[in-house]
Amino acid sequence: MARPSPCASCKRRRRRCATDCIFAPYFPSDDPQKFAVVHKVFGTSNVRKMLQELPVHQRGYAVRSLVYEAKAWAIDRVYGCVGYIASLKNQLAEAQNQVSELQKQLDVAQAQELDLNHAANKRNFDLNQRPSREDGPSGLN
Amino acid sequence: MARPSPCASCKRRRRRCATDCIFAPYFPSDDPQKFAVVHKVFGTSNVRKMLQELPVHQRGYAVRSLVYEAKAWAIDRVYGCVGYIASLKNQLAEAQNQVSELQKQLDVAQAQELDLNHAANKRNFDLNQRPSREDGPSGLN
Incomplete structure (x- = not known):
């Protein structure tokens, strides 16, 4: 059974989008740019292989990383996100x-x-041992 | 004129390595793994396009970044170097x-x-205004 709306990958390649299409959950037809940027850097075939090698629950995270890296290559054509890594380091x-x-x-x-605390404490101690004006000299009280 | 030893890319694809082969300066035949890791993640065709879009003096830096990212994908199949970016952040x-x-x-x-310095200075000042035992009480000298 074909999906009513093919995913961005199948739409781009003008193919039937099967219900078990590996791209469909991550590349919806209403965001063709998301797939285009990843396709340009990694290629559809490599992305498929990378996703196939992962359990389903990890594929979403891998797609996010692929999109992140691909966008970084679009911004910096020489260093990609490695330039950002160097900057963070x-x-x-x-x-x-x-x-x-x-x-x-x-x-x-x-x-x-x-x-300073030690010196202050020492001064206070010395001061307490010293007669004040009111005490008068020792022996005169 | 063909090179005596084809670059790692041409060797892998069993093609003639032309003197102006875009891969040859960066993927020597004695390091096939360097090309293999990049090919697995980005694909030969994408790498060629990325290098062609850059001036010659920037291609070496781009290859280093591609190798770095591809190795990161080999180590972390879910996050690639984006996992490292998250860790650095x-x-x-x-x-x-x-x-x-x-x-x-x-x-x-x-x-x-x-x-403390202020208090110590104040205490020293007060102390200097106060007669010592040797001075005796004021008016008795």
């Missing part, structure tokens, strides 16, 4: 350097805070 | 949160250090 390295640098600064600041 | 978000958190902690630590 650089951003990650930069953020990790910042983490490392901030951690060092925080360690220094916390060590200085400890020193 | 998560790591980046985590590192950026760490930067933000550490920056807040550093701001607090530096503010406390300022307060």
